[in-house]
Amino acid sequence: MTVRFGLLGAGRIGKVHAKAVTSNPQAKLVAVADAFEQAARDLATAHGCEIRSIDDIEKATDIDAVIICTPTDTHADLIERFARAGKAIFCEKPIDLDVERVRQCLNVVQETGATLMVGFNRRFDPHFAAVRKAIDDGAIGDVEMVTITSRDPGAPPAEYITRSGGIFRDMTIHDFDMARFLLGEEPVAVTAHAAVLVDKKIGELGDYDSVSVILSTASGKQCVISNSRRATYGYDQRIEVHGSKGMVSAENQRPVSIEVANGSGYTRPPLHDFFMTRYTEAYANEIAAFIDAIAKGSTAAPGGDDGLKALALADAALRSVKEGRTITL
Amino acid sequence: MTVRFGLLGAGRIGKVHAKAVTSNPQAKLVAVADAFEQAARDLATAHGCEIRSIDDIEKATDIDAVIICTPTDTHADLIERFARAGKAIFCEKPIDLDVERVRQCLNVVQETGATLMVGFNRRFDPHFAAVRKAIDDGAIGDVEMVTITSRDPGAPPAEYITRSGGIFRDMTIHDFDMARFLLGEEPVAVTAHAAVLVDKKIGELGDYDSVSVILSTASGKQCVISNSRRATYGYDQRIEVHGSKGMVSAENQRPVSIEVANGSGYTRPPLHDFFMTRYTEAYANEIAAFIDAIAKGSTAAPGGDDGLKALALADAALRSVKEGRTITL
């Protein structure tokens, strides 16, 4: 079976997914839609697919699945439309910034029985996936404590911050999903501290740039998350998982692994400085998993519920900061 | 000037300090006192010093300074006695498990003008000291976020737990001191999560074995601490400090740094499995700093106030767990 795709959104991440689809022997990119004609045209030319409107993709009988890479505030509507149209749906995170809106949307998905996969790409990073596999293989016994470090090379522009839903819903949400992926048990308590240390403008917009979070599960498992919008040495993405029998961790990644030694010491180059180069393989593996799930008729994961739960943790973290207490879910 | 020492307590840590004194050209070990005669005798024989009672050491005119390595519940009394006797005092942490008792004791120290140094040995670890020096040298700009990982190879026996004051006052207290040492600003808010994941008996004794803590300072600097009474791979002691210009970290230490590679991968041996081998240099450097301060008439640090503040953070962490909220100091 060849899965036939419509792509909604021909921006930066749309291009990445288009490449993943066209290089997959089980998939075909049929059409792309984008409000910016030039973007749609460039992508269509590069991959030899058609340009269609979202409406036409919705009605198309030659399209089985869509990838939604449009702006965040369109996600929930599009998911509902394409669920009703009987298409399998891959949607970039988040489904929506509002938990209630997400719940409504997921109700539609459930009613229609549509396949929905949410773009928590980090689960598909080969290193993080290997950490999870080591846990599943029993390498560290029962999971007890998780530490996630996630630091961006630099703060995004003010326009982005404004529409982002704040650091917990925009940035930490990836770590909340990773925590759930690794803990193997739902967090039931959240405490967060947050501050503006990097960029005063972020504070003026009502957001934070430096946050620390603790999650606990019912059985007492803990996850500590450390986030910052600043990391001069590159895109800092580490996890370590401690269990009853040992520990498994994933190191940072750098594009070039050389070392120069001299009187000043031993120096290795900085890390990747951009999430798209850091997670190149993760993006490709994610779409491959989606295609594979459709082709096999199996469940696509992470699904809508994963999107909802990560968002609920983000909301709880924000409340914890505002109220100065541990929030119980 | 030669600093003449009396040693109170000839146990495990007393022996370590005796060696530090006798191998220091600026110091002389005059006498040792211990309730267990054999322990005193062994130490006296090994180092060629006298055996005296605590009373005699208190009255001695040939002794300038004492090192207190007796059980915790005797510390505050002994500090007061020797402060009044005009001796310089090095006391193993903690001064007492009760903040009020510590305050009283420090009042006596202040009134008498005695020199008091508290045994937060980790400040003197060459690697952690180098982290602090890198900060002082401006290598990472302004400190923003600190991460401290501190995991023991195994849980202590029940008797120890009972007298320990609980994990925050016994184990995390070292990390609270390290946080203060590195943040360069007092924490004003503390949140902690705690659980029993390693040993049910610890829970039955009302204590925890796995804790996560966030500290924040007035300007928003944050420190995350992760503690466990379990680490199968050895004594896990790491710190990393993120600043406006970069990051500095200290790696774990292992007694032997070889690597065996085969079809199973690349394997390095476990870490030190005991705090006394991990911190051998720290203990020696700590006493050397105490001797040096006395010889030079300079301030010995960390002092009584450092002991008090770390204990107050431990108390706050415990309250945070009990009350499910952030405690403001």
Next chain:
Amino acid sequence: MTVRFGLLGAGRIGKVHAKAVTSNPQAKLVAVADAFEQAARDLATAHGCEIRSIDDIEKATDIDAVIICTPTDTHADLIERFARAGKAIFCEKPIDLDVERVRQCLNVVQETGATLMVGFNRRFDPHFAAVRKAIDDGAIGDVEMVTITSRDPGAPPAEYITRSGGIFRDMTIHDFDMARFLLGEEPVAVTAHAAVLVDKKIGELGDYDSVSVILSTASGKQCVISNSRRATYGYDQRIEVHGSKGMVSAENQRPVSIEVANGSGYTRPPLHDFFMTRYTEAYANEIAAFIDAIAKGSTAAPGGDDGLKALALADAALRSVKEGRTITL
């Protein structure tokens, strides 16, 4: 300009190069030739190109360049044919196993003025290329001593050994090229030791499986090469270059960089176990460089002379072993 390609040989490495050509926006794969019809057909289907005979590709007016991935004993003949046909030529190493035959072939290349690039792919590995760049940038001052470690996961089958020209011409030749690439001066003296330690059959075929080589240049720079047909922990490929001001090295590469720690120590997974996964980026970069050189009309390197010189070093190493002395070139 679009460079139009004919591919000679649709085997393992042919497929890799076909992918590099088709994913390059400056290039087009027009046709493939292979004695095994099925291989040619599979590749043609996968990439949407024609199947043609070598004769037809030679005469084709719609083909600018060829990539030669046929068996070694056909390389020199094909280079001569396509040089005379006015095509740009990329040829897998070696040009031939016989130095005299290589010289004849290169004479034809020179007479015809053809562009010839030889497949020393390791120069295009991002890590090794970064080592060279660090040297060129002056990071280590004048190069003095180079150490190259190159160990295969396992010995090749007897059939391969028989046709390989022996370990120096088959395996060490990559290291001879790397030595030349890094030393910045031609080796003039070669000494080698060789033995059969891995597989007796290799000895029965008159070859070695474990060799050590020293190269010296006229100014005294030295390169040490260590080769083995055995490495249980994966494909071991390291270089380090010492200069007057410091050292630069390239580490080994592993597909997954996680670490599991427990009572047995800290274990990272084995390295890549196959040259084609280890050098994925190198192969792609190599063909991209060839395309770029043709498109720009610049010199393609490494060229025929590099192939000749590496082969001459291999011959010298073998003579050194046989005669028990240093061979001067």
Next chain:
Amino acid sequence: MTVRFGLLGAGRIGKVHAKAVTSNPQAKLVAVADAFEQAARDLATAHGCEIRSIDDIEKATDIDAVIICTPTDTHADLIERFARAGKAIFCEKPIDLDVERVRQCLNVVQETGATLMVGFNRRFDPHFAAVRKAIDDGAIGDVEMVTITSRDPGAPPAEYITRSGGIFRDMTIHDFDMARFLLGEEPVAVTAHAAVLVDKKIGELGDYDSVSVILSTASGKQCVISNSRRATYGYDQRIEVHGSKGMVSAENQRPVSIEVANGSGYTRPPLHDFFMTRYTEAYANEIAAFIDAIAKGSTAAPGGDDGLKALALADAALRSVKEGRTITL
């Protein structure tokens, strides 16, 4: 039993050994001799021992063993004298720079049945000893190939070079001993390349500062040694041993293991910059092993024969350079 020591030579290395003796509960430092009175007096004061002449130590009935740390050209004579005097002897390497003189000396040792241990301290480095132990434990199967990197932070002064016997007898000799220690089989063939790349004066004195050596054993095992009198990043001392089942290696050592990360990359401090700090533990362990052997009446190793064989390899390496060929032993 307490082993009673006389120390011959109160210089830099004499002080190190004095400390090792006095801190060992099985040993006692009775007397020191040194032509420089002040040196003897300082050491005697520091350790509370007597000052005696070499003659008096030779005749002393209260001395069981001597440690010879006098200039190299006195070693052989002193070994003979103290062997005849019935003392156990620890002698710094080398016994002599002349193989024939060493042979004569060892004949006397054999005739007298004296215990002689030679100061190849690196065998006692905890990391290198752990490499050997891993081999003995079967961790890597049969040893096949050894790589030894040994690079000094800087070239010694001309006076030292003049009396050193040349780089092979002075510096590489440690690596020859390490090669024998690790190969488990005597080298029978030696080839070396040598040059002056660091300091022209060294060349003017007829010596080299940059050498590469290959050793082979009868069964074909190989060892590659890389030496330089220059290493800007510290004292570079690495070994790796490849066997039929895997590889074991020992990393370099640095006094402080922190890492600073910023826009320039990740930087760890330089290595130890001096052999006496790098090998602190090795020196202590070496004397402890000597004392232990005497106390137990067991064989002290490495012995005179190890000194002789390492020297013979050094001589062979020099001949190899001079004659441009592999030297067979």
